[in-house]
Amino acid sequence: MSRFSKLACVALIGALGATSALAAGKGAAPAANPAFEGLGRAATPAEIRAWDIDVRPDFKGLPKGQGSVEQGQDVWEAKCATCHGTFGESNEVFTPIVGGTTADDIKTGHVKNLQPGSSFPQRTTLMKVATLSTLWDYINRAMPWTAPKSLKTDEVYAVLAYILNLGEIVPADFVLSDANIAEVQKRMPNRNGMTTDHGLWPGKGIGTGKPDVKAVACMSNCKTEVKIGSTLPDYAETAHGNLAEQNRTIGATRGKDINAAKGQPAAAAEKPSANAQAHQLAQASGCTACHGLTNKVVGPGFNEVAAKYKGKGDAEGKLVAKVKQGGAGVWGQIPMPPQSLKDEEIKSLVQWILSGAPAK
Amino acid sequence: MSEHPTRPEGAGQRLGKVRPAPEGFLSQDDIAAVKAGRRDFLRGSFSAAVAAMGAGAAGFSGLARAAEEGDSAILTLPPWSTSLGQGVAARPYGLPSQYEKGLIRRESPGLTRVSGSSVAFTPLQGLFGIITPSGLHFERHHQGWQDIDPSRHRLMINGSDPSMVKRPKVYTMDDILRMPPVSRIHFIECGANTGMEWGNVAVPTVQYSHGMLSCSEFTGVPLRWILEDCGADLKKGKYILAEGADGSSMTRTIPMELVLSDEVLVAYGQNGEMLRPENGYPLRLVVPGVQGVSWVKWLRRIEVGDQPYASKDEAVHYIDLMPNGQHRQYTSTQEAKSVITSPSGGQMLLDKGFYNVTGLAWSGRGKVKKVDVSFDGGINWKEARLEGPVHSKALSRFNIGWVWDGKPAILQSRVTDETGYVQPSYGQLRAVRGTKSIYHNNAIQSWKVAESGEVSNVQVL
Structure with missing residues (x-):
């Protein structure tokens, strides 16, 4: 047999193995080893040490220290x-x-x-x-x-x-x-506070395997009265933005116009303001992960930054440099990493922050 | 103009559906008109459309005549019929129409304080069928999302001790993409989906009440095949630990039984392309039927072990407080659940007459068997039509026709899965689990339709 046809034969067997495994679906593995011959390599002890960092309840995996x-x-x-x-x-x-x-x-x-x-x-x-x-x-x-x-x-x-x-x-x-x-x-306050007496574990090792709530699919005259336990509070309806803008504008329904309900004129779709654009940029660039508009998160709130630098000579230039190069120490020890944004983007962000970082 | 004596009944309604720009808003006047009587409202809105056009195109003498003769959308040719369109690849990666911009992932204000550890909900109210467009797949991150360089991503398999895995191995993405793949359609639902509603109604629309739910076709390699390649002891190893490569390096325990069923996939494909970064690019675990937190994203390591791990997300979070003060631990299965997605909370019905009531049903224990819909708050039920094929541990779409007579109604859906489990009411669920569980709320959802056509979120016990 030539080398070529031997290879072709191996490939054919491999292909058959894989096909039959897929056709069989559940329970069938591709022809066991050497099906994945040549794929992957042995993990080195140093690699396993680097990544195997989990610590179990019996403290297996806990490093000395x-x-x-x-x-x-x-x-x-x-x-x-x-x-x-x-x-x-x-x-x-x-x-x-x-x-x-x-x-x-x-x-x-x-x-x-x-x-x-x-x-x-x-x-x-x-x-x-x-x-x-x-x-x-x-x-x-x-x-x-x-x-x-x-x-x-x-x-x-x-x-x-x-x-x-x-x-x-x-x-x-x-x-x-x-x-x-x-x-x-042995002194953990809630160490006895867990239970596995439920049917929501999809395996045999834990729990009962049986649902705890049993309902029946009754089809007619299932009850005599409809008891409404709760309705939507007004504040919850208006806290989620204008529902009219969150629905399709064609079809069987429209979203409810919350502004109309509040007695305000319906908001037409407008181009976002400069402030809204800057706010969007701050969100998209990850700034708001650490800085709230009006509150400290990991770093200072934008309002605090504005208050500190407002009216100071070249506040804009200093802050632009800070955003570009990163910094630490002014507001605490957690450093702000350098931000890779375009110069004009940083400038518009800094101007927006110094103007009080309005959301809209 | 408000009188159209020659137009037959009904014609005005069809024309009236051509609403004036800006689309999608009912003004206060409109709402008042709806309350006063639908036909007048629609006729008025048609007049308003004509008036608006008249104002916008002053001097066009044909307008008034057009309004009398028919729909200006037909009689006046629109720009898209009278101009040259855009060329191919004007947008090399396609985008939805500009008119669909309202249907996007959204956060619920006040739910979390840090966006890196927050949720963005899928706009279920506007989606069709069972597949969630990848760009609208819900987001839940524990320490922000990362866009990982796939050439530097690795998957490690090892054991809690050397006897669990004979040959601990490392695979590159090249290795994993060379393995034989399977493609399967599955839902993924956050364990906390509908969690805000355990005690009372808290959010206005189905996006926020049920939008931590998506369904995709995932492509990947059954984890068992990879574990066998490493010589894992699949009998002694009763559990696996899955671990992410992101900052949180999230870990979750998964029972070996699921791995042995070949349902658990090491997946890289989602709806025909690679996973999106927000969904775990380049590699995530797919654990059908189990709450989303176990579908570890940015998957870097699988450990085979003989004990559960009590990781942060199974010992501090994702534990369910019961009325007696004990927390249920290791609650993973997403039990059968359904919801009507349209009409749903925050929407307005525009008129009496025919509506297609549509929604989604799913079960973490297998296939959906049937969905019943009630229009009277659960006194009487009718079986809805299930759109096939019905996949195991996937979303199923149901539809049922309804003629609204303009009177108040309460719409509900109730799923039964292939194990015979029936979705419970709020009363039935709370009788066992109280109201502080946060996780695993699969109660029947109720939408109340008012005479005004407004649909709102209510809870029927």
Whole structure:
């Protein structure tokens, strides 16, 4: 057999293998190895170490290390407090991390504020989370918000120790480490607060496999009265923009004109104003991920920037340079990266910010 | 001009549907006219159209005559019939018509405070069939979206310990695109879809109440084939962990049973092209029937293990608070659900008469078996027509004709899936799960039609 026909034969067998597997659908793999011969390569130990960063509830995957509450406070104030508040209590950017748990919860492992009759307004992270590994894993892989994976292992321990201290789960002189983390797990306020008694896991390992709510498809005279439990509040109707502009302008229906309902003249489709265009540019360029129009997010609000620089000599030039080159230190330690926008775009953004950053 | 004595009944209504620019608005006068009686309203609006045209083209003496003789859209040739159109590739990547600009992804104000960790909803009120255009696919990111260089993207397969995967491997996109692919149509729904409505009505339209829902044809490789290529122990490994390459490097636990069913795909294709960056370009996991958060985007790693992982999105978020204070953990399946997409909240019916009531139904447990529709708030139901083919764990489109008599009505839809599960009412769902669950709200949706033709969101218990 010539080399060519041998190759052709192999290719044919390969093709048949793949075809029959596809035709068979579920349950049929393409002819097992060597079907994917030549595809992929062995992962090196260093590659696996670099990416396999998950930590399980039994702490498998947790690297050795330690951090004190005090060290954690330093990291927290530099890198976390802008979003989460000095005491993890802030509700400005994200929901609070700390609050709502008690010494009694630490004893029982059930957070009382989750139970019927509680008037506690919100669910904080410490009220919900049952597994300490979750917090270590998440801080390590995703925090800080604008610079994920930048914390050193000991810093992750330290930040977590600080959070646990804010929740009064560990004392102020505590040093959290891989050696004692399992002991701290036993003090998590909501460690007994999870249940898998439900039918919403699509496998055998967890839960009951059976739906919890059973309805019947009755077809006629199914009830004697129609009880309306809730209708749309006025503020909710008008909070979502003009519904007339969110529907097609042909067909069986039109969107409701919210402005008409409010007694204002119907808004004709207009060209967006210069302010609206600048606002759009700020959104499209990712500026508003860190700067609110009127509130601090990660960086200062545009209103704060305007207030600080207004009337100062060459405020525009200074800010244009800042946007281009990036900066840090004026508003906090979190740096703003250099922005790659056209010069005239940066100029229009800066002028808009200095004018008070109106949304429209 | 407001009198048309020679026109037969009905003709005015057809002409009246030619509405004056700007399209799509009912002015206060129009609304008052609708309330006073539909025929007058429509006749008035026709007159207004003529008047508007008269003002805009002063001196054109044919106008008045045209209005008497018929529709100016016919009698006066429009510019597109009397000019040269644009050349090919004027827009090398096609865009919707300028008249469709209202149907876009939108955020719900006040839902989240940071756009990088927010939601943009699909405009279900204006879509047809079952496929969501890729540019309108809903968005949910946990730490912003990235546009990843595919030549530098890698997929790693390894085990929670060496015995789980004999040959931990790394694949490039070149490798994955060389594997034999499958293409399948599936829905993806965020576990928090309709979550704002657990306690009471909170949003005006179906875009915000149900728009964390999309359906696409996905192309990719069954994950099992790749795990077998790595010598994974598919018996000892009862779970997999999927991990993203973005800043959040989101992780979720998925049961091996789903992988063994060959339904779980390592996907790169969406509706015939590559995934959009917002949807995970160049690689995402497709986990049919399971809430969207498990369909890890920008997929970089799969770990095979023998325990669930309690990741942030299965231990802090995506846990469902029950009335007794316990949180349900590892709730993944999206149970059967349906919604009428038109007529729906925030829309106005323009007239009495025939309407096609249309909507979507789906189940995370398999195929939709039937959809029933009620026009009286759930006292009586009629089976709607399902548009085929019906795919497993995909959206199904239903349609049913309805003649509106101008009286108040409450429209509902109710799906039954192939397992026999029937979509519950709010009363039935809350009796078991309370109102603080946030996730997995699949209650029957009700749209109230008022005499004015206005459709609004209400909850029937």
